Amino acid sequence: MGKFLDKILERFKIYRIPGYYEKYDHKWTMVIDLDRCNGCEACVVACNAENNVPVVGKEECGNKRTLNWIRIERYVEGEYPNVKVKFIPIMCQHCGKAPCETACPVYATYHNQDGLNVQVYNRCVGTFTCATYCPYDVRRFNWFTYKRDEPLNQQLNPDVTVREMGVMEKCTFCIQRIRAAKDRAKDENRSIRDGEVQPACVQSCPTGAMTFGDMNDPDSKVFKLAKSQRKYKLLEELNADPSVIYLKRVMKDGSSATHEE
Amino acid sequence: MLNRRDFLKLVGVGGAGAAAGFALGEKSKNPSAELIPYLVPPEDIIPGVANWYTSVCAQCSAGCGIIVRVMEGRAKKIEGNPLHPINKGKLCARGQASLQALYNPDRIKNPLKRKGERGKGEFQEITWEQGIAMLSENLSSLRNNKRETEKLYLLTSSIRGHLNSFLENFIKAYGSSNYLQYELFQHENLLLANNIAFGQDTLPYYDIENTKFLLSLGADFLNTWVSPVNYSQGYGHMRQGRPGIRGKVVQIEPRLSLTGANADEWVPIKPGTEGLLALGMAYAILEQGYYKGRDAQEWKNILNKYHPKDVAVLTEVDERRIRALAKEFAVNKPSLAIGGENVASYENGASQLIAVNILNHLAGNIGKNGGVISNPKGASLSNRRGAIKKITAFAKDASNGKIKTLILYNANPVFTTPKTMKIEDAINNIPFIVSLSGSMDESTAMADLILPTHTPLEDWGDDFAEPSVGYSIATVMQPAVSPVFNTRNAGDIFIDVAEKIGGAIKKEVPWNSFDAFLKDSWKKIYDKNKGIVIQETTFDEFWDNLLAKGWWRLPDISSLKPGHISTKGINVYLQKEPSKFDGDDKNYPFYLCLYPHSGYLDGRGANLPWLQEMPDPMTSVVWGVWVEMNPKTAQGMGIKNGDMVSVESPYGNINIPAYLYPGIRPDTVSIPIGQGHRLYGRYAADRGVNPIEILPFKVDPRSGAIPLNSTRVKITARRDAPGNMVKMEGSTREFGRKIVETVTPDEFSKMGMEG
Ligand code: SF4
Ligand code: SF4
């Protein structure tokens, strides 16, 4: 037991090394402007289409076993006629100090050199530990192997693994698109341009609420947006250091009620 | 010149080594249906390399441009065309999901002939030759024996572009004048209101992007109304795209829509009085002297019946609030008022929308950036005005035996008309029904012959978006993949039939295929504009560039001046009193407010599993339907969240689970349209109810619109039945967790440019 704890602490240590983050080749970051987001769910369907996220059907939805990697949380505050509704898209926050990573007994989830929190499906043995450690509730478990009714399977994206029963999954920041952009840049002997990587959700978002880019690049859009006075991170007090930055919604009387109805 | 390759580079999607060989002008013959990919790779298929094809989205009538990612002959992903002026690279959830229309397992895979009794759904597969022969023989006999050509009716969904002119040609050559288009949301009242007010029978471009104050009367413009992706982009920009300026949105509607949820203020107005509020605001603007026109006094005389004090009583909106809104609307320039589906759907919807036009006129928003910008007539090149009005005449003709043969194309009137209209019985009187359709919907199931058509991703065509963005544009639809099943292009079916019938008809339709006709039509456009707005020296070059870019700006046929509303004669069109509702308020205490569902729209999206499993943005309900009730009202009736209730109008009743929603007036209940299919494939069939069924048979005599919001209902708890509603929400409260953090508008303006 003691040894196990030591191991965990050992792993946490790297986060204390000054300048650790600057060592990343890229620091992929998403900025989501909640004053633009209208809650339309285009990003949700775009992600499903890009990432081979299965449809689970009504019954499994009822069991809260949907597999969506991104969801729109909606909060309704106040009573008629003073009702305030707020939306927020939530996907894996790709935490710099990811609680899920310290938990996995088989290293199925780890941090890569780009600052991404990655999930290795082949290693995952389905202990569910990471999902219980994640404060953002973004990890999804394959309780079954979901079959697509033919010919819907013809739509499956060949760049993304089709997951099977017993495996944990979650948003990857569309790592296949990052990969493709890197390859293209390498072929053309240049570095990746700002805006060249567009995850499916970002690409589709009609209001332009989401921006994706490299925080290591001071000329990037995300770098500039992150200077906004409206910026905050989700449940920041947990110190998980998310790579998703939200910009506060502008709204009268929007503060969340501290008491229940 | 921009070629396909460069285009792909420009939009940043081309694979580095992609030899994007590109079957220009020909159907890309790749083998997903007959051959195994890799065995005989056609020239434009390189294993592992994606090609992107431009096309147009057909999930609603906005006409967004799309690009389709194709690998090994299969469509993988749809994205917005970044160069397209309507959606600029973006798509809504419906557009994203349209891939599942292509690969839907319940598509009709072969031509079918009715076997058993009509409407029982028993069919047998036949060959295309047999199918074409059946239709041709029927049309020949109608024509030769009795010269009953007028007894052929063609009923389609609302189609624009050259397929529309092609069908017009065919029907005329055949000798019939009965070609009509019907869809639930065709904006008839908005067109009528614009025609009466400005003399412009068009839908304008609403410049949401550049406005400072947006007053939306029941327009769910971020979700389903008219051109949602374009408006959502405008919205994003209007909120946070202009440093130091943040536009304000006020939403006026009895039920808080998705758009309302994003507005700064919600005014829960009494249903059917929205137009009166607009006129009351107009009067306040005049009274305060914000309108400087020479006819100010005339306007004042006309509008003095709408004193805010009186309007306040009718609308249940405080007089001070009406005046405050009027002031904000007049002072913040440019401002913009829009009147949406919710308002258009009252029995006097057109008059209420005219009031919205007047408001824009008095605030000086017409023809201004950030206001209402006219679209040129050219934008509506191939749109069929007036065809809508005929749906009632159609039902009558069908009942009276005036129709001998009906050809349906992608139209589902059985699902989208009130039961009281008895369209099913009417159609049943028609001796021969043919449906050209991709899926077994409620109307297609009544057919004697089904000729399955391509989905847009397999098809050739074009579209002339209406409304456009201030100038006219055409978008080309090209096949991204070869047909998945044994289906055909609708135009090709008519060409084959013309061939069989021969004679004058064949002469009118001399093309070998629809895509030849399409190319021919574009050749005419090319010849007319060559050297003027077209720089390409050959048509082939022009056509290649067109397909690569996906759209083209048409020279405007006639440019319209900013509309001016004259006080003369406008009086008769003004809303005089609140809308009328069917059902007395004693027995039917609730206003019924119907709205198109985010995913299913008028029902067409219900067969796509991604949309079924997409949580409704406001309620989080999946795979089902619900009625929204104010929690206080429900509590008083002992109804809990998810309980089954009966919703009864004077014309019928439906059982439906209740969703307790604080964003709705206590005297109103609301149901989304789109579920309740009896058929339409495994994902859509038997999921809840279709609320259109309990509406009265009423049609606006001037516009032809079916007033969806003109009925009152009563609600009774049905303790005997389980609700069976699945919603994805956990708690809807934040419990002070500060998940969605906010700043007030004041704090925000103090942030200045760094906000
Ligand atoms: S697509 Fe954009 S606007 Fe729509 S819910 Fe997602 S983030 Fe919000
Ligand atoms: S970044 Fe990619 S994987 Fe993550 S939510 Fe967006 S679309 Fe899904």
Ligand code: SF4
């Ligand atoms: S708004 Fe959505 S459904 Fe309509 S055309 Fe655009 S993408 Fe398609």
